[in-house]
Amino acid sequence: MAAEWRPVRQSRTHELVLERIEEQVVAGELKAGDRLPPERELAPVLGVSRSALREALRVLETIGVLVAHAGRGPDAGARIVRNPDDALGRLLRLHVALGSYNLHDVLEARVVLERSSFEAAATHASAEDLAEAEETLRRMQEPDVTVPEFNDLDTSFHVQIARSSGNQLTSTLTSAVRESVRPLILQALEAAEDWPATAAALNAEHTALLTLVREGDGPAAADLAEQHIRGFHGTLVPDTPPSPADENPSPAGAPSSPAGD
Structure with missing residues (x-):
């Protein structure tokens, strides 16, 4: 009508x-x-x-x-149309840059979302979902992959897992949160003192995560996802969360020596 x-x-x-x-x-x-x-x-x-x-x-x-x-x-x-992922990612990225949300809050939100995504993906991911994620990891392991390409593929891997979880809203929120810190993660990767070693360590963690999802071990996948995220994203976050009274309006800069993703 x-x-x-x-x-x-x-x-x-x-x-x-x-x-x-x-x-x-x-x-x-x-x-x-x-x-x-x-x-x-x-x-x-x-x-x-x-x-x-x-x-x-x-x-x-x-x-x-x-x-x-x-x-x-x-x-x-x-x-x-229905295209919330890009729009929410752009909006959240701007608000993180403006200091509307501090990096500690973004980290905790990402941990909650991705624990849920990886645990659910272990139950709901299809063979096609797993094959897509595996292809992404294969491309990340190519010796000539550049840091920006690696960062884009890294984002894709996490979003692919979220989409395979069976919960579209979780997928959209995961994509938006990961997109919001993409520039900071790129800066941290580019600042790595030993990029080949950093890439190898991240690839090993991604491979282990996909293996747990493929084996259907949701709790272990969730635990490793949290460890994986805190290992890298955590290096972007001050040890002490800022209070509302003294919070800096701009997010903290990238660390000089990232340790993980």
């Missing part, structure tokens, strides 16, 4: 447009895959300017619920 559009109030127009579109989604009138009417049709129906409508659509695109294609043809226009 076609969505029913009604004019919105003129004050703070683009926010009211957002509210109207959200109403349509919550009511089930708009679903993933549905296309919005063209701007030239939707703006007058809502009683707003096309510039206000475009501003609202840009916000929706930023938060991962809409994709817009310019031009003409069957792919042109705005379409409702």
